[in-house]
Amino acid sequence: MAEKLLKFVSLEQEMPLKRAAKQRLADFREVYAEFDTASATAQASRCSQCGVPFCHIHCPLGNNIPDWLRLTAEGRLEEAFLMASSTNNMPEICGRICPQDRLCEGNCVIEKDFDAVTIGSVEKYIVDTAWSEGWVRPIRPLVELDQSVGIIGAGPAGLSAAEELRKAGYQVHIYDRHDRAGGLLVYGIPGFKLEKDVVGRRTGRLEQSGIIFHLDFEIGREAGLADLREKHDAILIATGVYRGRGLKVPGVGLGNIREALDYLIVSNKKGFGDKVPEYDNGNLDAKGKNVVVIGGGDTAMDCVRTAVRQGAKSVKCLYRRDRANMPGSAREVQNAEEEGVEFVWLSGPEAFVGKTAVEAVRAYKMRLGAPDATGRQAPEPVPGSSYMMPCDLAILALGFEPEDLPALFGAPELRVSRWGTVTVDHASMMSNLDGVFAAGDIVRGASLVVWAIRDGRDAASSIKTYLKTQKAKVA
Ligand code: FAD
Ligand code: SF4
Ligand code: SF4
Numbered sequence: 001m002a003e004k005l006l007k008f009v010s011l012e013q014e015m016p017l018k019r020a021a022k023q024r025l026a027d028f029r030e031v032y033a034e035f036d037t038a039s040a041t042a043q044a045s046r047c048s049q050c051g052v053p054f055c056h057i058h059c060p061l062g063n064n065i066p067d068w069l070r071l072t073a074e075g076r077l078e079e080a081f082l083m084a085s086s087t088n089n090m091p092e093i094c095g096r097i098c099p100q101d102r103l104c105e106g107n108c109v110i111e112k113d114f115d116a117v118t119i120g121s122v123e124k125y126i127v128d129t130a131w132s133e134g135w136v137r138p139i140r141p142l143v144e145l146d147q148s149v150g151i152i153g154a155g156p157a158g159l160s161a162a163e164e165l166r167k168a169g170y171q172v173h174i175y176d177r178h179d180r181a182g183g184l185l186v187y188g189i190p191g192f193k194l195e196k197d198v199v200g201r202r203t204g205r206l207e208q209s210g211i212i213f214h215l216d217f218e219i220g221r222e223a224g225l226a227d228l229r230e231k232h233d234a235i236l237i238a239t240g241v242y243r244g245r246g247l248k249v250p251g252v253g254l255g256n257i258r259e260a261l262d263y264l265i266v267s268n269k270k271g272f273g274d275k276v277p278e279y280d281n282g283n284l285d286a287k288g289k290n291v292v293v294i295g296g297g298d299t300a301m302d303c304v305r306t307a308v309r310q311g312a313k314s315v316k317c318l319y320r321r322d323r324a325n326m327p328g329s330a331r332e333v334q335n336a337e338e339e340g341v342e343f344v345w346l347s348g349p350e351a352f353v354g355k356t357a358v359e360a361v362r363a364y365k366m367r368l369g370a371p372d373a374t375g376r377q378a379p380e381p382v383p384g385s386s387y388m389m390p391c392d393l394a395i396l397a398l399g400f401e402p403e404d405l406p407a408l409f410g411a412p413e414l415r416v417s418r419w420g421t422v423t424v425d426h427a428s429m430m431s432n433l434d435g436v437f438a439a440g441d442i443v444r445g446a447s448l449v450v451w452a453i454r455d456g457r458d459a460a461s462s463i464k465t466y467l468k469t470q471k472a473k474v475a
Pocket of ligand 1: 097098099152153154155156157158175176177178182183184185188189190193217218219220238239240241264298299302408439440441442446447448449450452
């Protein structure tokens with residue numbers, strides 16, 4: 001084994017080629033190229049095959065990382081693919097967009113003295129190769145069962161649950177209010193992080209596997225929760241969180257002050273070549289505009305990087321803490337800076353100024369004060385520090401909250417937390433309504449794709465147990 005592995009001492013970490021910023025700005029294609037076979041094999045061979053693999057422990061899916069790295073280093077790619085797929089329904093997507101620096105790679109044991117194994121890029125390489133080799137096939141269940149499951153939401157939580165349930169032979173119906181399946185994978189995350197055909201081939205495979213998609217079908221408009229419960233033997237709510245957190249400052253009601261997701265959804269639809277009036281009429285197109293994005297998380301990073309690609313005149317990211325304390329990934333900040341985004345640290349909006357539409361943001365400087373209950377230093381305005389910055393489009397990226405699901409679903413009996421997330425029994429993921437389960441962001445609050453997949457898998461496992469019990473009761 002040592003021959004093909006443990007190379008971290010002699011072989012340096014190497015990332016796949018990164019496209020130059022100038023080239024990236026010309027399109028919405030991904031930033032990183034694919035490893036070639038030699039680089040993937042070499043990088044996988046840096047793994048030290050730890051006895052206690054912290055990478056595996058810190059992967060929310062408990063991926064068998066050392067095993068598929070070893071198989072890759074040995075050139076046994078089809079086996080590596082099977083192993084990677086046994087714990088993850090979308091490994092090539094996680095390989096692209098997981099914040100690996102906080103998860104698997106950030107906990108790689110060799111990271112202390114050498115740079116971490118590039119786990120995410122190898123995972124992407126393995127499964128992209130599997131797609132191109134034709135190893136990823138539609139699911140053909142061994143039995144067809146007569147019980148059916150209705151899933152509300154075609155994001156990663158809903159899709160992962162659907163796949164696991166279909167493998168077991170259940171009849172699976174997914175309802176989504178959008179015209180395409182994928183949730184935030186298609187309409188939130190921009191193409192430069194995740195190209196849309198990567199998502200499309202996953203959802204296409206599920207369709208070929210016999211899962212029935214009901215698109216443009218909003219629960220609360222086309223049907224209520226009760227209608228779905230009548231129709232199916234179990235329900236999974238996987239609707240995500242979409243209501244943008246507001247900002248209470250003077251002038252916030254002016255025109256051209258928009259929520260991050262409205263902006264990103266429109267941009268993603270345009271990327272599909274759709275007719276999108278809000279973009280086509282110039283309202284949500286950043287071209288030629290001074291854009292100010294407010295917030296410091298990954299959504300804010302996606303907005304600023306979308307705006308520079310649309311040809312904005314200037315793009316500023318206004319964040320109330322400093323670089324070291326921002327929630328967004330350091331890698332994304334670096335990418336954004338390379339692409340021409342200006343970060344205005346320790347600054348917050350005091351007011352939006354304009355006649356009918358925003359013309360400027362009046363901002364003030366902030367400083368970090370005493371730590372709050374969470375231990376983070378709370379930002380506070382510096383008196384007399386106000387200044388103006390020109391702005392024709394302001395984008396609010398301040399986080400997301402759930403919609404009022406009990407009201408929307410016509411189901412006041414559905415129990416939710418005081419934040420509006422669906423309350424579930426954490427062992428079974430069942431809500432207070434018999435046979436109604438929930439998974440993903442609608443349970444956790446805004447989180448990560450990898451956690452949504454994990455929840456979808458866990459919920460599917462509980463739903464299988466529930467359906468078997470129901471069947472036994474009838475027999
Ligand atoms: P979603 O992906 O939100 O899917 C929910 C689906 O439910 C949607 O398709 C929606 O249309 C549908 N739906 C909602 N209500 C109804 C209804 N009433 N009737 C029918 N359908 C309904 N995570 C990462 O790991 N890496 C990243 O780089 C990353 N970038 C992100 C960038 C942005 C801009 C955003 C907003 C999030 C990002 N995330 C990222 C977080 C990640 O996308 C989410 O955690 C994940 O998608 C949650 O999955 P989900 O299945 O719970 O919900
Ligand atoms: Fe790392 Fe995410 Fe892959 Fe897990 S799923 S190994 S955290 S990239
Ligand atoms: Fe390999 Fe790093 Fe995981 Fe250890 S922690 S098994 S070196 S990837």
